[in-house]
Amino acid sequence: MRSLLAAFAALSGLMNISGGAIAQPVQPADASMGDRAVQLCTQDANVDSCWRAGVEAEKRGDAGATLAAYEASCAAGFQMGGCYEAGKIYFLSSKLRDYGKSKDRMMQVCRSPDIGIGPYACKYLGIIYRNGLSGRPRIDQAFEALSRACFTHNEEPFIDGNGCEILADNIPSADEMGTSEDFWQPDYVAYLALTRGCSDDMPALCDRALNIHRQAVxxxxxxxxxxxxxxxxxxxxxxxxxxxRSASPAKFEQRQAFRRNLVRMFYRATEYAG
Known part of the structure; x- marks a missing residue:
């Protein structure tokens, strides 16, 4: 944390502070950092000044300043982009990896109403739970997070197609779900997930879905x-x-209507309560 705070201090010296309404911090990584973020970050269109500083630091290849800026953006609470980018760094960076912090950031974004990045954060969260990267593996929580990535995060509906693929590959068994094998049909849920993912311009997932259907027949x-x-x-x-075969209609409105039908089928197939 000391190196991150040092990078944050350096960042604050480089940024041009402008006036404007300041949001309250949202689960800052450190209390002092949260206080500084409230003073440092200002709203900038639909993002904020700290998020933009993070983008510039990333272009320069300064990993510490990048993370500090995104954490400051997350703490300022104007939008979810900083939380998501910080979560990705904690997940992907070999030098800055911290799966516990990645889980915290991705949980914030996954639970938010941000339809653009929320489903992607849910996917990362599901992987963390599935693989036990921050504690023991939690199949039930992985299923919930991946279901949000693919089906239930928002009503628009916008999704993470890769999250659908990961969900299809990790459907829990009836025992793991604590339900009857007569009711719980993992292949059916996987078929719906792959079809839903295919609607995100991932035609290979339609091929996989059709293969599941052929095997079922x-x-x-x-x-x-x-x-x-x-x-x-x-x-x-x-x-x-x-x-x-119908997962990739040419018109946007048709695709979204098709996706909404799949959501209703998912609820029927799982009696999923969210």
Missing amino acids: GKSANWLARCAEDTQAVGFSGKCEDLA
């Missing part, structure tokens, strides 16, 4: 009947297998 899987029932219930005009 070959095994006469029970979930096919549920999928047929659910497609009818949400008003989808095609059959279950047509979902994966």
Whole structure:
């Protein structure tokens, strides 16, 4: 923390402080840093001056100043961009890695209403829980976070397609979910997740979804009947297998309507309570 505070002090000497309304800090990494951030950062269009300083420091290759600026932006609380960028640094940087802090930052963003970066933060949070990078592995919390990345973060609906892929590859078993195998069908949930991810311009996920469906047909899987029932219930005009073939409509409005149908099917498939 000492090196981060030193970088923050250097940053404050370089920035041009302007007047303006200052937000209260949001879970600052350090109390003194939070106080300084409130004095240092000013709102700048839809971001803030500290976030812009972080972008410039990143261009210069100054990792310490970059992290300090993003942490200051996060603490100032104008927007979620600083929290997200700080969380990525804590996750990805070999020198500054701290999965506990990454979890804290990504949790802030995942729980926020920011539809642009919220789903991406939920994906990182899900990976941290899944792999036990900050404590023991938590399959239930990983499923919740990855479900938010793919299905439930916002009503627009905007998603992280890669988060959908990771969700599909990590559907918990019935035992892990504490439910009946008759109800819980991991392949069905994976099929929906891959189809949803495909709608994010990831056509390879449609191929994977169709492969799951073909295997289910070959095994006469029970979930096919549920999928047929659910497609009818949400008003989808095609059959279950047509979902994966319909995931990339050309028009934005059609894509979003298709995604909303998938959300309703996801809720029906999981009785997911959020």
